[in-house]
Amino acid sequence: MRACRQEAEILWNREIAPGRYRLGLEAPAIAAGANPGCFVMVRASGTGAPLLRRPFSVYGLIEERSGAIGIEILYRVVGPGTARMAACAGGDRLDVVGPLGRGFRLAEPSERVVIAGGGIGVAPLVFLARRLVRKRGGAEGVVAVVGAGCENEVLGVDEFRALGIEPVVTTDDGSCGLQCRVTDPLGGYIERQCPDMVYACGPTAMLRCVAQLASKHRIACQVSVETMMACGMGACLGCAVESTEPGVYLHACTDGPVFDAGRLRL
Amino acid sequence: MRQDVDLRVDIGRLTLRNPVMTASGTFGYGGEYAPFVDLDRLGAIVVKGLSLQPSAGNPPPRIVETACGMLNAIGLENIGIEDFVRKRLPFLQRLQTPVIANVYGKTVNEYERLAARIDGVDGIAAIEVNISCPNVRAGGMAFGVDAAVAADLVGAVRRRTAKPVTVKLSPNVTDITAIAKAVVAAGADSVSLINTITGMAIDVRKRRPRLANITGGLSGPAIKPVALRMVWEVARAVDVPVIGVGGIMNAEDALEFLIAGASAVQVGTANFVNPAATEEIIDGLSDYLLKFGMRSIREIIGSLET
Numbered sequence: 401m402r403a404c405r406q407e408a409e410i411l412w413n414r415e416i417a418p419g420r421y422r423l424g425l426e427a428p429a430i431a432a433g434a435n436p437g438c439f440v441m442v443r444a445s446g447t448g449a450p451l452l453r454r455p456f457s458v459y460g461l462i463e464e465r466s467g468a469i470g471i472e473i474l475y476r477v478v479g480p481g482t483a484r485m486a487a488c489a490g491g492d493r494l495d496v497v498g499p500l501g502r503g504f505r506l507a508e509p510s511e512r513v514v515i516a517g518g519g520i521g522v523a524p525l526v527f528l529a530r531r532l533v534r535k536r537g538g539a540e541g542v543v544a545v546v547g548a549g550c551e552n553e554v555l556g557v558d559e560f561r562a563l564g565i566e567p568v569v570t571t572d573d574g575s576c577g578l579q580c581r582v583t584d585p586l587g588g589y590i591e592r593q594c595p596d597m598v599y600a601c602g603p604t605a606m607l608r609c610v611a612q613l614a615s616k617h618r619i620a621c622q623v624s625v626e627t628m629m630a631c632g633m634g635a636c637l638g639c640a641v642e643s644t645e646p647g648v649y650l651h652a653c654t655d656g657p658v659f660d661a662g663r664l665r666l
Numbered sequence: 667m668r669q670d671v672d673l674r675v676d677i678g679r680l681t682l683r684n685p686v687m688t689a690s691g692t693f694g695y696g697g698e699y700a701p702f703v704d705l706d707r708l709g710a711i712v713v714k715g716l717s718l719q720p721s722a723g724n725p726p727p728r729i730v731e732t733a734c735g736m737l738n739a740i741g742l743e744n745i746g747i748e749d750f751v752r753k754r755l756p757f758l759q760r761l762q763t764p765v766i767a768n769v770y771g772k773t774v775n776e777y778e779r780l781a782a783r784i785d786g787v788d789g790i791a792a793i794e795v796n797i798s799c800p801n802v803r804a805g806g807m808a809f810g811v812d813a814a815v816a817a818d819l820v821g822a823v824r825r826r827t828a829k830p831v832t833v834k835l836s837p838n839v840t841d842i843t844a845i846a847k848a849v850v851a852a853g854a855d856s857v858s859l860i861n862t863i864t865g866m867a868i869d870v871r872k873r874r875p876r877l878a879n880i881t882g883g884l885s886g887p888a889i890k891p892v893a894l895r896m897v898w899e900v901a902r903a904v905d906v907p908v909i910g911v912g913g914i915m916n917a918e919d920a921l922e923f924l925i926a927g928a929s930a931v932q933v934g935t936a937n938f939v940n941p942a943a944t945e946e947i948i949d950g951l952s953d954y955l956l957k958f959g960m961r962s963i964r965e966i967i968g969s970l971e972t
């Protein structure tokens with residue numbers, strides 16, 4: 401997977417829920433090497449502020465008969481960089497570097513897996529589910545739980561359904577699905593079914609809880625983590641994450657962003 | 667290719683094919699940028715700061731963006747000189763581009779041992795001594811903030827190596843020309859400046875520092891005017907080549923430093939924003955010479971009219 405830089409044309413940039421956007425980018429060279437869990441660095445601003453690129457997981461590939469012609473990003477507006485992105489329109493160009501990082505290891509078709517996404521954390525998980533389903537020729541043995549603050553913030557449900565996976569939905573305020581934490585039904589499922597693999601992406605508090613559940617039941621667990629990043633390619637060493645080995649840091653952009661949960665001190 | 671202009675510059679005994687180097691800590695050990703840059707076109711590659719032993723660096727968060735720049739408190743994480751020589755240098759040795767080893771220690775003795783170790787290594791063209799690190803003997807005060815301490819250190823390094831020595835100056839001082847003169851008197855073949863400017867940022871909602879280390883080093887466009895002023899002052903104060911560093915994002919920025927008196931420049935934070943920044947700057951320098959009818963980049967070094 402060789403990273404490259406492309407001036408990608410924006411194919412679409414649609415607000416699918418308040419402050420949540422799906423951004424389609426024409427970037428064949430990046431799409432060619434992208435796999436679930438990898439990310440891209442987006443320069444949102446041309447030449448002005450913000451200065452640094454922003455990291456985003458690849459949400460999916462844009463496929464045509466000729467092959468993958470681009471990538472999709474699912475993002476939430478939280479600050480100046482994402483606000484700049486939201487202001488872009490179809491036909492504009494964005495400077496994108498990728499694909500970067502180490503993605504998810506795909507479970508074998510015989511393994512039962514559960515996918516847990518919190519809020520915008522579903523972004524890399526839909527792509528993952530698609531590849532899992534393709535590899536096993538169906539959705540059998542793939543379970544998903546997605547959680548968010550409220551109904552508006554629940555993402556990815558339609559995409560999981562289209563793959564034949566009916567996700568369990570939770571919200572903090574009960575406006576959609578179960579009123580609880582995403583880790584509640586996840587914990588119940590793990591207890592009852594003892595799956596072979598847990599995949600998770602979301603806020604750090606959620607990942608910590610998922611990792612504890614998996615470790616308690618001795619289940620393999622891969623998590624995608626977020627850190628501040630300046631370069632995205634192993635040069636700045638700014639993206640350090642604490643490992644379980646004292647005094648050893650891992651780097652989210654090159655060792656991750658997907659890690660075996662057991663390697664991290666979350 | 668633009669072969670009709672001469673971009674070569676001399677940094678003491680070292681002749682570079684062009685004045686554009688990478689700044690330590692912003693270009694990894696070189697190979698990280700191979701997908702984006704033709705490494706053979708660079709003037710020189712300065713690698714991440716190396717210490718005698720591997721170093722894990724500071725806890726996260728280590729970086730935060732600030733207005734027109736960024737703060738970092740990486741804590742000089744690196745693989746150590748031995749692993750560098752064994753695992754990373756062979757790749758760099760296959761390039762045409764000179765490799766400059768940036769080094770740091772906590773005691774004079776550590777610097778001396780680093781200089782002695784590198785002295786015998788083929789494929790390292792020069793040593794850049796980072797004197798901005800805390801001196802454990804002096805209660806953690808940086809080597810680079812006191813002229814006598816800095817001169818002692820550089821003299822000690824000088825005695826341990828025949829390779830060209832450049833000294834990377836800290837801007838966190840009252841009079842940078844005093845430090846520059848002292849290290850040149852102690853045997854520095856050139857000086858590079860500036861390292862990052864100490865700063866901090868606070869998350870007002872949590873009322874906590876944004877960096878785990880509380881303070882960090884500011885880099886990027888925000889520091890360019892300060893760096894330029896210091897380069898201009900130092901270039902007039904010493905008679906060795908000066909390497910300009912700080913906020914250089916494009917060829918015009920690089921030209922400002924050359925005109926102010928720098929014989930070469932280092933590109934740092936710009937690599938994160940645009941991984942091809944170094945090559946684009948090299949092309950921009952050629953374009954400038956062509957446009958203004960000059961044949962050699964040497965014609966513009968120190969050509970400031972006041």
Ligand SMILES: Cc1cc2nc3c(=O)[nH]c(=O)nc-3n(C[C@H](O)[C@H](O)[C@H](O)COP(=O)(O)OP(=O)(O)OC[C@H]3O[C@@H](n4cnc5c(N)ncnc54)[C@H](O)[C@@H]3O)c2cc1C
Pocket residue numbers: 439450454455456457458473474475476477478479480481482483520523524625626627628629652657
């Ligand atoms: C590998 C990776 C993949 C990511 N994938 C996605 C994705 O698919 N969709 C998406 O919406 N976001 C994703 N993010 C997070 C995204 O990079 C940040 O939201 C974005 O950088 C914010 O930029 P900004 O300028 O809008 O806000 P900023 O002003 O930079 O930040 C606004 C607030 O968000 C916090 N913040 C900024 N960056 C991060 C970060 N990386 N992690 C945690 N908190 C942060 C800041 O501390 C601040 O409080 C990912 C991050 C990483 C590291």
Ligand SMILES: Cc1cc2nc3c(=O)[nH]c(=O)nc-3n(C[C@H](O)[C@H](O)[C@H](O)COP(=O)(O)O)c2cc1C
Pocket residue numbers: 636637638689690691692714715716738740742768796834860861862884885886887889911912913914932933934935936
């Ligand atoms: C993430 C980061 C790491 C750095 N690491 C080092 C280092 O190891 N040794 C050193 O001498 N300077 C280091 N620097 C300083 C740069 O080499 C340079 O002096 C400074 O960033 C100013 O240049 P810039 O504005 O172009 O980035 C580092 C800077 C950054 C941003």
Ligand code: FES
Pocket residue numbers: 628629630631632633634635636637638639651652653654
């Ligand atoms: S983001 Fe620069 S090393 Fe990971």
